[in-house]
Amino acid sequence: MNTISSRTTASGMTSLRSIPSLDRLGSVLALLIGVALLAAPFITYRANRIVAGEGRMLADALPSKPAVAVIAVVLAIAFCAAFVRKPLVRLGAAALGLAAILPAAGWSASFVTPDGNAFARVSPSTGFWLLALAFALLAADALARLRLGPWARLLALAVAAGAVALLLASGAWDDLSLLKEYANRADSFWREARRHLWLALGSMAAACLVGLPLGILGHRIRAMRIAVLQGLTIVQTIPSIALFGILIAPLGFLAAQVPLAAALGIHGIGAAPAFIALFLYSLLPVVANTVTGLDQVPAAVIDAARGMGLSRRQRLVQVELPLAFPVILAGIRIALVQNLGLATIAALIGGGGFGTFVFQGIGQTAIDLVLLGAIPTVALSFAAAIVLDAIIDLTQRGAHDRH
Amino acid sequence: MRAQAVLLRAAALLLLVAFVARPQLFAFAFEPLTANNASAIYDQGSLLALTLSHLRTVFLATLASSVLAVTLGVFVTRPFGQEFLPLSRSLVNIGQTFPPVAVLAIAVPLVGFGEKPTFIALFLYGLLPIFENTLTGLADVEPQTLEAAKGMGMNARQRLIQVELPLALPVILAGIRLSVIISLGTATIGSTVAAKGLGEVIIAGLQSNNVAFILQGGLVVALLAVLIHGGLAAVERAVARRLGRPAGAATSQPS
Structure with a gap:
């Protein structure tokens, strides 16, 4: 190069x-x-x-x-x-x-x-x-x-x-049309911003909680890896609006049957189906990269750890996971950037987020309103990509030093 | 195992064709999902026509982005285009952080409603994986191979066409496959800006609170995606086998 x-x-x-x-x-x-x-x-x-x-x-x-x-x-x-x-x-x-x-x-x-x-x-x-x-x-x-x-x-x-x-x-920008659109909706802007972040970050955190153990199991058990990865790949191919929409039915049923679920704010329409859909979408990158990261740990390193008398659990926590960490983070980066973008679709099913302004703007053919939703979305994904890339570089350097 | 997979694909294809051509035959399966005597099968247009126009948009956009992305990928890896390489690499990274909805929404005011903004969004968004994989594929060609080709008296153009591109082909094809799958899903969002496609069925379902419609649209797109994914992956394996490479060397992970 x-x-x-x-x-x-x-x-x-x-x-x-x-x-x-x-x-x-x-x-x-x-x-x-x-x-x-x-x-x-x-x-x-x-x-x-x-x-x-x-x-x-x-x-x-x-x-x-x-x-x-x-x-x-x-x-x-x-x-x-x-x-x-x-x-x-x-x-x-x-x-x-x-x-x-x-x-x-x-x-x-x-x-x-x-x-x-x-x-x-x-x-x-x-x-x-x-x-x-x-x-x-x-x-x-x-x-x-x-x-x-x-x-x-x-x-x-x-x-x-x-x-x-x-x-x-x-x-300095207050006389621009974009900022006038914002001034008319300052309250709802920040409400949708919080909702957007909560949808994207919350579902990603949930995907990490579930995806890491799944990935570790998948690394150990080959049959399970194939089943889980194939299932998640198929989930990824379902278009986002369809997945959001399909989840409305079971959640609506749940809310109608279980009063506790409704009390927790779970409804057929709204943020709950969007949250679950984003969670399902972000599972694949997290699980796949956990499996890949663990697979890439050199056998010699594991042998050495075994030779030092580390138990299976100690090897996983002290050796394998730290070495696989940059690859796992790369999966988290993909999931987060993807989630920040896909969360815009949540607006179509009443889930809120910046998509609210995008779709309102499309409906009114008001480009500035579209931009009011699109610019923060792009800026957020962009910033998230830069921050996570930097963290990945730092951990890679750390893993390298320890090597 | 392989025969089973082929059989499964064939059954899925058959099911898809039957459903798109004669959706009324499947009404019984969707009836339990409807309420208030709403129709169980999308009746505001022909599913077949919508599927075909969905596929046409995706095909044309992917074709256009493949041609441009591969050309650009070749351009920035030649000596005269080298100055554009660092920028194009970072552009690929930046571009992938743009959500497809944003691209779609921004295209509407520029070209109006209908197929055009969808085509533009699919085209732009489809460029990234193909371009990235073209770069990877060309970079992965071993320097010794190129030296050998040079030693055989090939000029730069012959090396590109007879050595580099064929060796990079499986990776480039993987990029095209990824791009097609992303486009199939993104094209459904195109229906929010009045493009003819399967998104229409889903949106009609969302608007009239009819889960049967949502499920139909989603299932058809998902089946299409799974089938096309399988078909293109088979092509990649065939190409890789011809090159004497282990099958499945090309990854579909975008990073």
């Missing part, structure tokens, strides 16, 4: 020595930035929530001086992407770009909206999204090349989250 990339950059250097070396990826991104700036509207202005909007280019979306400043910054970043190869510089440029256009979108919303007009809606448009995409790609490329360690990745995530929180708290 290393040798291949260094070889090609070396040959690339020799063939392009006369020109200041042009970065291929960077030039594509620079082109994207150019198109976004010159050919696509930065924001969309609508007289009210439902009517079709009209696009405004960046130059018309801000007062003239700041508009020129933002355009200059964006062009400088395009230049930097095309010609500068140092990952740290490119990362800085991408961060600067995002720091320029994110507040600019909020500011342009205040600038474009006529004073005292409560109906007008301003949303980011194609130009904004393309610029944001280009900067995000530039940052992602720089981060991939920097090969940051787990702690540095966590720090980068914290910085990004802090910046977004600051932007939201400062009120």
Whole structure:
């Protein structure tokens, strides 16, 4: 991997020595930035929530001086992407770009909206999204090349989250349509957020409690492994809406027959079927990875542990599980990211979560309402993936040291 | 054991075809699930037509994403595309954290209701596993094999077509299988944005509180998924056998 990339950059250097070396990826991104700036509207202005909007280019979306400043910054970043190869510089440029256009979108919303007009809606448009995409790609490329360690990745995530929180708290975005949708539903937003997290995390915790013992048993007993894994694979193929829906019937029956179940909040419609469906979906990655992780423990290590006089139980707890832990965590990561996404479907059966806004938005063809549900979902899955990947790296390092 | 599995698959296929073509024959099985004399079998459209249009959307989307993903995978592993490799690897990781519903919902305002947003969501989401497996498959080709091919006087293009791609094929096929299975399920969600598909049956059931409908739609999709999964896995095994590899070397785990 290393040798291949260094070889090609070396040959690339020799063939392009006369020109200041042009970065291929960077030039594509620079082109994207150019198109976004010159050919696509930065924001969309609508007289009210439902009517079709009209696009405004960046130059018309801000007062003239700041508009020129933002355009200059964006062009400088395009230049930097095309010609500068140092990952740290490119990362800085991408961060600067995002720091320029994110507040600019909020500011342009205040600038474009006529004073005292409560109906007008301003949303980011194609130009904004393309610029944001280009900067995000530039940052992602720089981060991939920097090969940051787990702690540095966590720090980068914290910085990004802090910046977004600051932007939201400062009120710079308050005139954007997305935040107006939020302001109309602030209470239900946080209620659905808690519900979403509870569904995704709770069902995953339950899957770990059941899945780990199942995986350990499956590792020991071959017949059971095949049966359990095949059964769970079939569960995974049932489409999520169908599984959610099918569970309504038995739970509704249970609630009707057992008063205690109803008292505990178990109903046919609502969070209970969603919770159980998510639990069933997350069992497969947990069980499969527990089995794989335990299978991968070298026989020599187990022999050594046996030689040291460890009992079967001690071997499992002190040797096998710690060594299998990174692989098990990888399964938990898959389950969690999958759950955070699938929990959106719960809204279809009255289970709540961010999907409520997504499906309401689809029904009203209100894109900003869709985004109000979709953006937090994507952000949560993204953050969960980064955090768990970092933890996996850390445990792998730990397992390696102990080895 | 193997004969038993084949027999089981054949029975499942037969059951599926019979149910989709003549659903009324199975009304007795679904009747206990209905209340207030609601119909036991979906009657707002033909199950056969819905199944076919479901399969068509999935097939077209997977075909499109296979072509693009394999091309991209080959591109970033060639010397002239190498600069895109680190980014494309992290994009695959990031992309998989996007829930399919979000992709679907965001596509609606851009292209309107109907099949198009579903197709876009399936296409984009299907790219990831195929691209990832193409990268893995090409990276797993042993350097000695490539050196030997070079020694035989093959140029870069011949090496790609005659050595690298055939050796990577089982892993690429595993990616395509994963993508098809994800798409089959995601396409049902497409019915929330008015795409013709089996999701319609499930959604009709959710709206009219008719578990029989939900079960029918879900069972047909699940049977389709199990059968297609089995069929594609058999193709993979055949390809792997031709390469002299142990069967089942390709994993379906996304990570």
